[in-house]
Amino acid sequence: MSDLYDAIIIGCGVTGAWTAYELSRYRLKIAIVEKENDIGCGTTKANSAIVHAGYDPEPGTLKASFNVRGNELIRGRAKRMAIPFNQCGSYVIAFDTEGMNSIIQLYNRGIQNGVPDMKLLTAEEVHKAEPNLSDDVCGALLAGSAGIISPFELCCAPTEVAVRYGADLLRNFEVVSMVPDEEKVTVTAKDGRVISGKRIINAAGLYADDMAKMLGDTSFKITPKRGEYSILDSNVYGIVDHVIFQPPTKAGKGILVSPTVDGNILVGPTSDPIDFKDDLATTDDGQKRAFDGARKSVPSISERDVITSFSGNRSVGDQGGDFICSISSSEPKLINLAGIESPGLTSAPAIAEYAAGLLRQSGIEMVKRESFDDTRTVVRFKELDDFNKHEIIQNNPSYGRIICRCETITEGEIIDAIRRPAGALDMDGVKRRVRAGMGRCQGGFCGPRVMEILSRELGIPMTQVTKFGKRSYMVIGREEL
Numbered sequence: 001m002s003d004l005y006d007a008i009i010i011g012c013g014v015t016g017a018w019t020a021y022e023l024s025r026y027r028l029k030i031a032i033v034e035k036e037n038d039i040g041c042g043t044t045k046a047n048s049a050i051v052h053a054g055y056d057p058e059p060g061t062l063k064a065s066f067n068v069r070g071n072e073l074i075r076g077r078a079k080r081m082a083i084p085f086n087q088c089g090s091y092v093i094a095f096d097t098e099g100m101n102s103i104i105q106l107y108n109r110g111i112q113n114g115v116p117d118m119k120l121l122t123a124e125e126v127h128k129a130e131p132n133l134s135d136d137v138c139g140a141l142l143a144g145s146a147g148i149i150s151p152f153e154l155c156c157a158p159t160e161v162a163v164r165y166g167a168d169l170l171r172n173f174e175v176v177s178m179v180p181d182e183e184k185v186t187v188t189a190k191d192g193r194v195i196s197g198k199r200i201i202n203a204a205g206l207y208a209d210d211m212a213k214m215l216g217d218t219s220f221k222i223t224p225k226r227g228e229y230s231i232l233d234s235n236v237y238g239i240v241d242h243v244i245f246q247p248p249t250k251a252g253k254g255i256l257v258s259p260t261v262d263g264n265i266l267v268g269p270t271s272d273p274i275d276f277k278d279d280l281a282t283t284d285d286g287q288k289r290a291f292d293g294a295r296k297s298v299p300s301i302s303e304r305d306v307i308t309s310f311s312g313n314r315s316v317g318d319q320g321g322d323f324i325c326s327i328s329s330s331e332p333k334l335i336n337l338a339g340i341e342s343p344g345l346t347s348a349p350a351i352a353e354y355a356a357g358l359l360r361q362s363g364i365e366m367v368k369r370e371s372f373d374d375t376r377t378v379v380r381f382k383e384l385d386d387f388n389k390h391e392i393i394q395n396n397p398s399y400g401r402i403i404c405r406c407e408t409i410t411e412g413e414i415i416d417a418i419r420r421p422a423g424a425l426d427m428d429g430v431k432r433r434v435r436a437g438m439g440r441c442q443g444g445f446c447g448p449r450v451m452e453i454l455s456r457e458l459g460i461p462m463t464q465v466t467k468f469g470k471r472s473y474m475v476i477g478r479e480e481l
């Protein structure tokens, strides 16, 4: 059957995206189905954006091995795949003897997990490197392999590579039913589209348990746990140069203060169980707790510098805290990649390698392509030197027209973001890819111009341009004057 996929991946977050990338090394027919109008819109877009070193997970777990391997893979691939990444290193700081014992324990765990480049620092060494830390800090664990990344680009880059190698990305495809037979699983979307695959790879994040249930697998349950954050203005960039963690507690890795790859400072997250998987509210209480926690590490951090707040929900599994990555025991055509809470971003490329192994183990013939090229080029105009700016404008004048003045984003970059494989289809998609509208004015000036470009490039009227797909139209109609 020509339209039978070898594998259908449900969910195009970072887990599904890297799985599609890894499967693109083989001559397979792949579909990635995503319920939203864009990729990376689930937990992947709202987290701490840290490429963790790997000293935190319990030795011997999938989390531990995928974290360390994922960190290595990201460091090796980020530049080639044009994923903004800064290996700035992380500190876990201690405030007292208990904290010192905790970081020594983390150091030893890191050694067991195979984490490279760790060092225990004295108070003097820490304060020399990070002068804005609290005077109470008495030592730290430095992990040199940790870094900060653009989570959206970490999802976008592998998706693009997979699409380049022929994977079908089906957006607005919300899986509502799956029916297995001897040979395949028939998957139906909410809008009535139907596709079939020999295997289903369940990377549906918070909804992975609901997907598994559709195929009779009730072996795990996912509950959401919310983390709230604030982003601080670029004028406080440099207040810390490393990711600053506090010693972990039962609730998680605690409140961090971290630079971002976009030149801001991130404060958070909280850790609060919630009732609804889609509840992404931010609260006064959550923000207060995040800042109280952050000030313990960096006393001068202030709410006055907040430019925006957001929250992300962790997919907490109920299988002893580890990732759930296995062929389902109830339905052999189902592979679950579930319970992917932190360090899921870091682990995604390694989870994908494991998923490819599971697919082979499930009986799918895997024949490698003769060559595989994952190189990716993205023009970031404001990062070019004057010579290259001049040259690119000569070749393509649309790079000479600045659309977003706050972030210096050109028309050429916006057109490219729309035309690329797995490109932007809406305003938020443009914003996430090129940062048009992310600056101080939050799109007040560039919004209408971005709408015009989307309308022209997608061949749709302005009244059909949406903020984030579905019925989120930017304007409600046209008034003739």
Ligand SMILES: Cc1cc2nc3c(=O)[nH]c(=O)nc-3n(C[C@H](O)[C@H](O)[C@H](O)COP(=O)(O)OP(=O)(O)OC[C@H]3O[C@@H](n4cnc5c(N)ncnc54)[C@H](O)[C@@H]3O)c2cc1C
Binding pocket: 010, 011, 012, 013, 014, 015, 016, 033, 034, 035, 036, 039, 040, 041, 042, 043, 044, 045, 046, 047, 048, 049, 050, 051, 052, 173, 174, 175, 176, 203, 204, 205, 206, 207, 226, 227, 228, 269, 312, 313, 314, 315, 340, 341, 342, 343, 344, 345, 346, 347
């Ligand atoms: C507060 C917080 C902080 C974190 N910090 C870090 C960190 O610093 N470093 C790190 O390594 N990890 C971190 N993580 C973890 C990391 O963000 C996640 O592990 C990762 O993003 C999970 O990706 P995913 O692809 O599995 O899930 P998602 O990104 O949620 O993707 C699942 C996709 O499935 C789609 N989907 C769901 N249901 C359906 C359906 N019925 N049909 C079709 N599609 C569907 C969704 O729309 C979504 O796009 C953090 C997480 C949180 C919440």
